[in-house]
Amino acid sequence: MHCQTCGDATSPAFDECQRCGTRHGQPAVLPGVPTYAVRGLGLAAGVAVGATAVLFTLSALFPLVGVRLARSAAEQLDRDVLLGAVLAEVLVTLPFIVAMLVAATLVVIWTWRVRKNLDAFGAAPTQSAAWAIAGWLVPIANFVVPVRVVAEVARFSLWRRRVPGLVVLWWSAWLVFSIGERVVAKMEEGRYDRLTEFPRNDEEFATYVDFYQEALLPRLVPAVACLVAAASFVVLVRRISAAQQDRLARAVPAWPGWPNGQPGWPAPGAPAPVPGASAPGTGGPSPTSPQVPPGVGGTIGA
Incomplete structure (x- = not known):
């Protein structure tokens, strides 16, 4: 089993990754929490x-x-x-x-x-x-x-x-x-x-x-x-x-239906990705569910 944040192998002897401190099973980025490009x-x-x-x-x-x-x-x-x-x-x-x-x-x-x-x-x-x-x-x-x-x-x-x-x-x-x-x-x-x-x-x-x-x-x-x-x-x-x-970038996969392959709202008519489901053409589950894009309305969060 590997850490979803840094990719290091994890040990069942510890509750968290010994390199980055991420708890076992926790995604690199929590679903539904806005993130900002920096x-x-x-x-x-x-x-x-x-x-x-x-x-x-x-x-x-x-x-x-x-x-x-x-x-x-x-x-x-x-x-x-x-x-x-x-x-x-x-x-x-x-x-x-x-x-x-x-x-x-x-x-x-x-x-x-x-x-x-x-x-x-x-x-x-x-x-x-x-x-x-x-x-x-x-x-x-x-x-x-x-x-x-x-x-x-x-x-x-x-x-x-x-x-x-x-x-x-x-x-x-x-x-x-x-x-x-x-x-x-x-x-x-x-x-x-x-x-x-x-x-x-x-x-x-x-x-x-x-x-x-x-x-x-x-x-x-x-x-x-x-x-x-x-x-x-x-x-x-x-x-x-x-x-x-x-x-x-590591946490958010490029789901089909996202414009230009970037995370955000699904394209019109495209089905929304289901957390934990495999994307078409892939052989395994996604490490995280899609992130909610930052809200509009402020200079800092724009």
Whole structure:
């Protein structure tokens, strides 16, 4: 006898598969429970997260450009050059903000979908699907809940007895980035407020050169943390998405009467498949009954 989830041989000495934890006789996907495709969404989320990390790193390295502009302003005693430096940094930061909003939206939707799929896998997570969304948005809770949701998704999707180390790496780096970026921004704001608003001599212009020189090193800490968090999260998203999609494909056979051989409602005039019955042209029973397609009416479940 083989496990319907991972295909490993099962032993009557245990009540569940020793590889994936599926109970004997339980289908890979429970009949009648909606499931959601995650591979394409996971790819889009990964690209958006990667782009966000790259753009943040570029904005963090802006002091290298700021020092040049500040020195040029000091040589020419031209305040307009300093104003140009401020505008240039704004132009560098805007793409990061847009990418971050897109990435955040895709990550929240992806988290909700992979968590909802656990219900169809017969898992027993402690975090509800609602927390897959609210956990990112509720203050204080967003420091704890998202990692708990993703940790459970990773364990049940990747057949791990413990939380994968990649989850710990991702969330640790994310906290360093999230907190560090706020601390650095607050420090820079205080230092910038102490600068002379309208510099007139070499000494006052030199303070702007010092400001950009001292800003670079603190910015590198959240920048490196951002790259580590993004890289580890992208790997997690790809592994979880691939594992869930493979499980969905393994569980649902291509019954005759489904349009294009895909799971969904039977084609008009075609008989609905009977759970446990053999499909025509096959020699054995189907491992699972057809799944009910996701309902229409929401952006996340669309």
